[in-house]
Amino acid sequence: MxxxxxxxxxxxxxxxxxxxxxxxxxxxxxxxxxxxxxxxxxxxxxxxxxxxxxxxxxxxxxxxxxxxxxxxxxxxxxxxxxxxxxxxxxxxxxxxxxxxxxxxxxxxxxxxxxxxxxxxxxxxxxxxxxxxxxxxxxxxxxxxxxxxxxxxxxxxxxxxxxxxxxxxxxxxxxxxxxxxxxxxxxxxxxxxxxxxxxxxxxxxxxxxxxxxxxxxxxxxxxxxxxxxxxxxxxxxxxxxxRAQDALEAAAAIARGEGVTPLILGDAIEGEAREVARVAGGIALQTARHGQPLPAPAVLLSGGETTVTVRGRGRGGRNAEFLLSLAVALGGHPAIHAIACDTDGIDGSEDNAGALLFPDSLARAAKLGLDPRGMLADNDGYGFFSALGDLVVTGPTLTNVNDFRAILVDRTC
Structure with missing residues (x-):
């Protein structure tokens, strides 16, 4: 997608x-x-x-x-x-x-x-x-x-x-x-x-x-x-x-794979960690109750979140979004996600964004990582780098801002 x-x-x-x-x-x-x-x-x-x-x-x-x-x-x-x-x-x-x-x-x-x-x-x-x-x-x-x-x-x-x-x-x-x-x-x-x-x-x-x-x-x-x-x-x-063009193209891929897409919005703003908590709530409702749509489904969104820097970590708004989402989901077995900047650069880092898997928190625990502490330190980059789950595209030579997809599988 x-x-x-x-x-x-x-x-x-x-x-x-x-x-x-x-x-x-x-x-x-x-x-x-x-x-x-x-x-x-x-x-x-x-x-x-x-x-x-x-x-x-x-x-x-x-x-x-x-x-x-x-x-x-x-x-x-x-x-x-x-x-x-x-x-x-x-x-x-x-x-x-x-x-x-x-x-x-x-x-x-x-x-x-x-x-x-x-x-x-x-x-x-x-x-x-x-x-x-x-x-x-x-x-x-x-x-x-x-x-x-x-x-x-x-x-x-x-x-x-x-x-x-x-x-x-x-x-x-x-x-x-x-x-x-x-x-x-x-x-x-x-x-x-x-x-x-x-x-x-x-x-x-x-x-x-x-x-x-x-x-x-x-x-x-x-x-x-x-x-x-x-x-x-x-x-x-x-x-x-524009972002809507990118989201519609991703939605078409999802439909072709038998996954129902829901575009939450192409202009979502706000603190990355707070936007992630809301998106996580919608994903959990989808997984648990089939609302607002039944699984398999994908929640798509674009726009530009922000990060108020209070810590000293290597951040990036998409990495921060995913780290906050990981905490909100608590390792739910049916939910995967990606969040990337379409220009290939998540803020000022060398990655476009990252991937989140159901076992991300479990793998982080084995490495001794503290996701809540790293989120407080604005260190989403460090978290996903340690897991090997950064998405690195290099410059894409386009830019319609953030792309986020949260995939909810049938299996719970």
């Missing part, structure tokens, strides 16, 4: 039917995200006219291209390479005229990769805020609201720079709800959020920003382009891949 989910949201599958017609003038490609290089390659293979451009992706997520330059930079905390590349992309957009097309390839991860701090803010200060947000438990919409208001390119500013050119966005969504203003902090779409909201988010999570960041947010000297801004009148956005 996980393999089918990934195959359903690849750039090679999704790019060709979404491409616009070539313009009278130039076509320039700009892009950012974990899928950006694969998207650029797919564009090159299907584009019929002259083409040039520049995209930035995460280290290790590159792809071979001929006409579109691919740069690799740091994620989730931005680095100087991402900074310099964002400057170049903004300059490319600013050089376009009314007959030209900016084809923007956007996917998850683009917010950190397209790092161009607003005037007066250093890259180091923006890095500090990014690290604090990543540990805070803030959801992706909250993090990207702050990022937009610390940026010279996100929150619609790249599209404003491209005016009066036509802008077509091809977007792989990694956010619950598939809001293009949130995906990669919406560099080419209108931004409804405000400086006041960004300040409130930092206060909500107790983040004390560097003085330059605080001063910039308080001054609020230039808001992001809002809905109705005339500079964005020629912008068109096409969501080409």
């Amino acid at each position: 996980f393999r089918a989910a990934l195959a359903a949201v690849t750039a090679e599958t999704r790019i060709p039917p979404a491409l616009p017609a070539p313009p009278k003038g130039r076509t320039v490609v700009a892009g950012a995200g974990k899928a950006a290089a694969a998207m650029a390659r797919a564009v090159e293979r299907r584009w019929t006219g002259p083409l040039s451009g520049l995209v930035v992706t995460r280290y290790g997520h590159g792809a071979a291209t001929e006409h579109i330059e691919v740069v690799e930079a740091a994620h989730p905390v931005p680095d100087d390479t991402g900074h310099r590349t964002a400057e170049r992309i903004l300059a490319l957009a600013g050089d376009l005229g009314p007959d030209d097309l900016l084809l923007c390839l956007v996917s998850g991860g683009g917010s950190a990769l397209l790092a161009l701090p607003a005037p007066g803010i250093s890259l180091a200060d923006k890095q500090a805020v990014s690290r604090a947000l990543l540990k805070s438990g803030a959801d992706i919409a909250e993090m990207n609201c702050v990022r937009k208001h610390l940026s010279a390119i996100k929150g619609g500013r790249l599209a404003a720079a491209a005016h009066p050119a036509r802008v077509v966005n091809l977007v792989v969504s990694d956010v619950p709800g598939d809001d293009p203003a949130v995906i990669a902090s919406g560099p080419t779409v209108a931004d409804p959020t405000t400086f006041a909201e960004a300040r409130a988010i930092l206060a909500r999570y107790g983040i004390d920003p560097p003085p330059s960041v605080r001063a910039h947010l308080e001054a609020a000297w230039e808001e992001t382009p809002k809905p109705g801004d005339p500079r964005l009148a020629r912008v068109e956005t096409r969501i080409i891949a």
Whole structure:
């Protein structure tokens, strides 16, 4: 099911039917995200006219291209390479005229990769805020609201720079709800959020920003382009891949194997350990009482959980989800599960996620592992690594966020 989910949201599958017609003038490609290089390659293979451009992706997520330059930079905390590349992309957009097309390839991860701090803010200060947000438990919409208001390119500013050119966005969504203003902090779409909201988010999570960041947010000297801004009148956005597509592909595999799928949701958010407790309760109800559907069944879900880091372990939200699920299930003999990030990287680790089996807790006990203690230490990675149950795919070159499947067998 996980393999089918990934195959359903690849750039090679999704790019060709979404491409616009070539313009009278130039076509320039700009892009950012974990899928950006694969998207650029797919564009090159299907584009019929002259083409040039520049995209930035995460280290290790590159792809071979001929006409579109691919740069690799740091994620989730931005680095100087991402900074310099964002400057170049903004300059490319600013050089376009009314007959030209900016084809923007956007996917998850683009917010950190397209790092161009607003005037007066250093890259180091923006890095500090990014690290604090990543540990805070803030959801992706909250993090990207702050990022937009610390940026010279996100929150619609790249599209404003491209005016009066036509802008077509091809977007792989990694956010619950598939809001293009949130995906990669919406560099080419209108931004409804405000400086006041960004300040409130930092206060909500107790983040004390560097003085330059605080001063910039308080001054609020230039808001992001809002809905109705005339500079964005020629912008068109096409969501080409999303979590729902991946879940439906997995559901089709389950049906083919005689297993009834139930998609719980494609936009599930919340603390990973708490989401797991709820999912575990539904799985146990399915196993014990045949509700909300009889076994064999699989509970599918997507979205993006969060982890508020309190321990010192090697986490990852999908590993944390599964470790909490293991505790909730207590080694139930009929339930297996997988939880993985579709980009192949569970947070900042080298695994996509992990697998949970009915005997996982028993095997852990033989190794002297304490699942509750490791959960308290945010050490899901360590737990599943010790069991040999990590899922390692390497970069998948796509990204529709979390994929979770809980398989409930007939045998109890």
